[in-house]
Amino acid sequence: MPELPEVETVARSIAPLVGRRIVAAEFRGLRVLRGGDPDAMAASLQGRRIDSIRRYGKFILVSLRGGGYLTIHLGMTGKLLLGGPSGKHTHAILTLDRGGVLLYDDSRQFGRLQYSTEFPPRIEKLGPEPLEVPFETFADALVRRKTRIKALLLNQDFLRGIGNIYADEALFRAGIHPLAMASRIRGERARCLHRAIAEVLREAIAAGGSSISDYVDAQGRKGFFQFSHRVYQRTGEPCVTCGTAIRRVLVAQRSSHFCPRCQKR
DNA sequence: ATCGGTACCTGCACGC
DNA sequence: TGCGTGCAGGTACCGA
Numbered sequence: 218m219p220e221l222p223e224v225e226t227v228a229r230s231i232a233p234l235v236g237r238r239i240v241a242a243e244f245r246g247l248r249v250l251r252g253g254d255p256d257a258m259a260a261s262l263q264g265r266r267i268d269s270i271r272r273y274g275k276f277i278l279v280s281l282r283g284g285g286y287l288t289i290h291l292g293m294t295g296k297l298l299l300g301g302p303s304g305k306h307t308h309a310i311l312t313l314d315r316g317g318v319l320l321y322d323d324s325r326q327f328g329r330l331q332y333s334t335e336f337p338p339r340i341e342k343l344g345p346e347p348l349e350v351p352f353e354t355f356a357d358a359l360v361r362r363k364t365r366i367k368a369l370l371l372n373q374d375f376l377r378g379i380g381n382i383y384a385d386e387a388l389f390r391a392g393i394h395p396l397a398m399a400s401r402i403r404g405e406r407a408r409c410l411h412r413a414i415a416e417v418l419r420e421a422i423a424a425g426g427s428s429i430s431d432y433v434d435a436q437g438r439k440g441f442f443q444f445s446h447r448v449y450q451r452t453g454e455p456c457v458t459c460g461t462a463i464r465r466v467l468v469a470q471r472s473s474h475f476c477p478r479c480q481k482r
Numbered sequence: 483a484t485c486g487g488t489a490c491c492t493g494c495a496c497g498c
Numbered sequence: 499t500g501c502g503t504g505c506a507g508g509t510a511c512c513g514a
Contacts, residue, residue, distance in 0.1 A: 219507060248491080275508080293508045294492080306492085325491045327508050339509095364485065373509080380507055429507060430494085450506095470487065472505080488512080496503085 219275060219291040221347065221378030222421035223432055223440065227297055228272040230435035231319065238266045238314040246308035248326045249295075261285060261332045262311070273340045274377025288337050292327030296320075299435045319435070343377040347414050350376060356407045360400045366410075367395035368469035379414065382427055382449045385474045387414045389448045394482040395466065395473040420445065448474040 219227065242262040244255035266282040277297075279287040289297070294306075298320045303310060309321035309330055321330060331337070345354065355376075362369050369375050370384035379387070388395055390413035393402060402410060421427060426440030429450075433439055447457050452465040456476040466473050 327491065382507065
């Protein structure tokens with residue numbers, strides 16, 4: 218499901234858990250623990266109070282009182298759900314005080330849950346937040362890279378949180394072809410892309426994200442930004458600006474949707 | 483140090 | 499009805 222706007226929506230929807238205590242933790246699917254020991258992890262979480270819940274790109278970081286972190290990444294199909302019945306793809310169940318339950322569901326198991334005593338190094342290494350990065354930082358990083366702009370936007374060490382949907386949507390709004398070389402985007406075009414990224418992410422957050430297949434927030438609510446997609450998964454449909462059929466190409470092994478007339482290399 | 487390609491999973495839509 | 503194929507919001511890891 219989840220890119221920055223979806224993860225932001227999920228993080229906000231579990232914000233009421235701040236201040237609550239984890240009474241018990243149970244882990245089923247071990248794949249999402251990535252080799253972590255389920256019993257040790259349960260023991261580390263049990264009895265701990267949640268101090269804060271923060272999003273870093275597509276990661277959710279749950280800080281525990283007295284030190285320690287639970288890092289959650291939703292992968293492609295991960296869901297956090299407040300209450301509700303557990304199912305075939307439920308991999309973790311956190312029981313909270315005052316009767317709360319938080320489930321982690323993930324059919325493809327590309328997501329992961331990790332406990333660490335230190336701030337996670339992977340999060341440390343991420344690029345800046347796309348909604349906060351100053352233009353100069355963004356533009357400087359662009360010219361250094363020897364890759365296609367679409368591949369670069371998907372690279373979490375460049376900017377954190379952009380995925381396939383919002384990369385395509387931002388490039389369309391900026392009028393830039395997904396195969397354009399990053400280092401050749403300068404001046405006004407770079408400024409335009411910087412603005413388009415922030416704009417599309419803000420609009421998507423306001424819409425509660427994009428519900429492509431079954432994405433929902435922790436309260437089971439769907440987003441509705443999918444109705445505002447201009448190119449993503451609109452192959453063959455007319456461009457909203459010029460009417461030309463939207464095309465699909467592979468860039469870095471990912472489907473990329475663009476208007477061949479509006480978006481220049 | 484960076485880059486592109488592949489592996490990791492399950493489920494669904496499609497054509498035959 | 500069933501089977502094979504291709505596709506899907508993700509990252510990690512490998513070799514070049």
